[in-house]
Amino acid sequence: MLMNVIQYLISIWRPLVCAVAIVAVLPLVAGYIVLMERKVMADMQARLGPMRVGPHGLLQPIADALKLLIKEDIIPDESDKAIFWFAPLISVTCAMLAMSALAIGPWFQIADLNVGLLFVVGISALGIFGIVLGGWSSNSHYSLLGALRSAAQLVSYETAAGMAIVGGLLLAGTLSTREIVETQGDYGWWFAFVAPVGFFIYLVASIAETNRAPFDLPEAESELVAGYMTEYSGFRWALYFLAEYTNMVVVASIATTLFLGGWLRPFASTPIFNFLDYIPSLLMLLVGGYCFYRAPKQPVQVQKLFMVAVGLLLIVVAIILALPLVPAVNEMVPGLKEGLHGAFWFLLKVGLYIYTFMWLRFTFPRYRFDQLMRLGWQFLIPLSIVNVLGIGVALVLHRHWGWSHWIAFPLTTALTLLVAGWLGWAGEKKDAGQVFVGEL
Amino acid sequence: MLDQIIFHFFAALAIVSAILVVTRRNVVQSAIFLITALLATAGIFLQLHAEFLFIVQIILYAGGIMVLFVFVIMLINLDVSLHQIQYNRQWWLGFLLALVVGAEFALAIAVGRSQLALGEPAPASALEPSTQLVGKVLFSEYMLPFEVASILLLVAMIGAVVMAKKKI
Amino acid sequence: MADERIPAATQVEQTVLGADEIILNMGPQHPSTHGVLRVKLRLDGEKVIGSECVIGYLHRGVEKIAEHRTYQQFAPYVDRMDYVAAVSNGLGYCEAVEKLLGAEAPPRARVIRTILTEMQRIASHLFWLGTHALDIGALTPLFYCLREREEILKIFEKFCGARLTTHAFRIGGLQYEAYDELEKDVERFCLPFDKRVDEYESLLTENRIWVQRTKGIGILTAKEAIDYGASGPVLRASGVKWDIRKAMPYAAYDQYKFEIPTGKNGDTYDRYLVRMEEMRQSRLICLQAIENIPAGPIMGKVGKVLKPPPGEVYHAIEAPKGELGYYIISDGTTQPYRVRIRPPSLINLEAFDKMIRGHLVADVVAIIGTLDIVLGEVDR
């Protein structure tokens, strides 16, 4: 009996290790995404951002986490205490569970389900209950309005995102994350280039789904204070934050897997571009070197040492990433290159996708709720349906009628864009005709 | 062995949550337990090698229909209904009748158990991956019902809008 | 702030609520009510069907204090009203008392006053732009605006030692001579400034979301604006070409050429455009003024102890937010008998209920932002 259990555990050691890694590392990653966001924001706004805790604010996330841990956990008197207590956990659990079917490189995946991508989408959609129940149980108008907005927004944009994903799935012909990436490898083109409209729809819808600006209405600080999180404090609040950033990683991973070639290197099947294999190591070396360059300029001895340590760590990573380039090592451990470099490229793409989120956040004002709904229902959803139709037609043209890729896909993309233009034009015309005057 | 444990866990979870759904006073709590019951059922689907149905259950039932329920519950003011009597006056009669229905089912299962060879399901390896299989069956033999179902959804959508809108 | 012309429930709580209606209390501790404004909103879903502004959380009795201070002693108090445009407040007060005394500031003092007041207008508009954009959700313009405003505040600091509540002028002129590089500093700020304004406009003016959020929001027609007594950019955006700097010139404004920008629709977008153009015009005024600052004394002939003859005076200036008027009654002693201040923010805020009705909750912050209120001035 006990032996059976142990044997069973040994047989699933790799998923177990990945799962523990995700649960343990993801909060840290989320913290550092917050730091990155603050740094990017500071850079765009002519400021420095956090500079005090650790060199260049490198320890800021840890300080923030500590502060939130020891902060008082206030539960409002009139709230529904059990649900108030439980709601943030739902959000975090769902966000983390969604990571389980995603493949960060061929080596790092918990489970390769045959409904993989749908599983990710479905589970991350359950996170909405955390938001809605948290907002409702706070017993505050701001929270409730934030929660209702959030629910309406998520349900509307999930449709568009789902249809965009269907477009990608049609191209891949499978739901398993691993096979989707492998199909893109065989194709030679990432699906973002084959179906750019689908990628665009998913980009917009994923921003809306993660409640990020310019669609951050559920937590619009200038209107609803903090939306559904208004009554939360301390670590429960931090859990919502963790869920939000984990969700960002999840949608970025879906987009990377489905549209940006997953763990494949750019131009993976073109031998001329093999020099790109050196990029992971070189990039790490570069950043490490910069750390060494900055180290003497730090004000305190400890910070200097810390900076050197970070530089050394990056150089060790660079060496590890360089190992697969040595043919002997690569033969010794089969799949080493795909495993390590795959993870690097995947994380790089996820990072760039999240950077796009940040960029948009600091550039755009916020939509109003009715405008958001109009954009979702009258533009994105019709367009996503047309997009699925277009991809289907292109596939039939290509596979059954023998048309070349180069004609079939650009043709349907152009047609879809035409529809997009028409939808935009019609919406604009309707807006112009509608004079918003106080009705009373 | 492990299968059995997981199955019993999910079954117990589903039954306990179902009981709580029909007995809770607070509608929001009922809805939460209904979600739990639905997710437990999804787990059982997974064990029965119905992966596609498992994910449909999560996306559509838990993620879609229940969001709608929770949304409506929050739109409607709850405080009044919390202080009302929760059960019918004839609740005992209904309860008895429902138990009779349950007993009939139990009897049917007990009688038919030997004749239906219920203990011997087809081996898992003999099945195609269920997603592809469902797709094939759905879009070949059951094409017409599928289209009818989509029209049903359209009708329901229009109906819901007509019902809920104040002024059309 | 009840208004008989608006029939339905202005006093939002006095009528029975419908099935879908809720009352939302916004403020006084709300991030985007620009201080301590409290707004009671009556909502149908997310639509605002009635509103009531509750003011007075920052009331300090400035007008009453004036009755117990001498004329000079009261001057620093006016800086605390509109604390983001303290120089303009001071100018209005000093000129009103000068008018009461029958004295006049010498030309040099008047030109320097004009320069500083126009710089203050730019600073105030920059601050408005940053916070308004932040309310609507654009985070970045705030920091750019504060960066430019910082330059102006540095000039103020060099001039009079204070950055925010400057107390820059004295009754009868200036207390101190301007420092040597004032012209150079102002020029250094003004020359590249139109490029900076273009930069802010490139972030917002053509931005689809910004246009959608502001166009057609909070419309105030020209007639309504006049009826409510609105002034400043709020009035001009409705198409009324009224600027006290042109209509009743004070300080040295009659010497300079500038345009009065006006809008057409009187919506939030037009008010935004008008203020952006005003910043450009202020820059032009400053550039014209520094070219020729006349030499001469900086103080006019006023005594050490001010005893204006009995009588009353009303003097208004075009503050960044609108018509800032001082009505002073003198009984012949060293202290004013009564000071009444017409704060532009308060009068503009009167139009809030008219502007918000039928819009959504999100528009509340846009409209509060576009009115450019400062609660220190509203409550006094």
Add this chain to the structure above:
Amino acid sequence: MIPISQCLFLGMVLFTIGVIGVVTRRNVIIILMSIELMLNAVNINLVAFSRLVGSAEGHVFAIFIITDAAAEAAVGLGIIIAFFRNRETLLGDEMDLLKW
């Protein structure tokens, strides 16, 4: 390997609980949720039989039932909202008029 009879038994228990909810509760939303519970119990049986026979037809039927549940929830909740607007109550016993 799960014996099918256990699945059928689970479906039976859930269905019975659903029936109890429908016939005893007064709150219409809970009645609607009990109906969902019954539909769900039916799904378990269908999938279990499908597993027994080794075909996907049970899955297809379950999908149709979920579709039906979605339609029913949408219309049902629409009715509840309209009802609540007019009567300000959620009690099923007071739903005694076809038209008001």
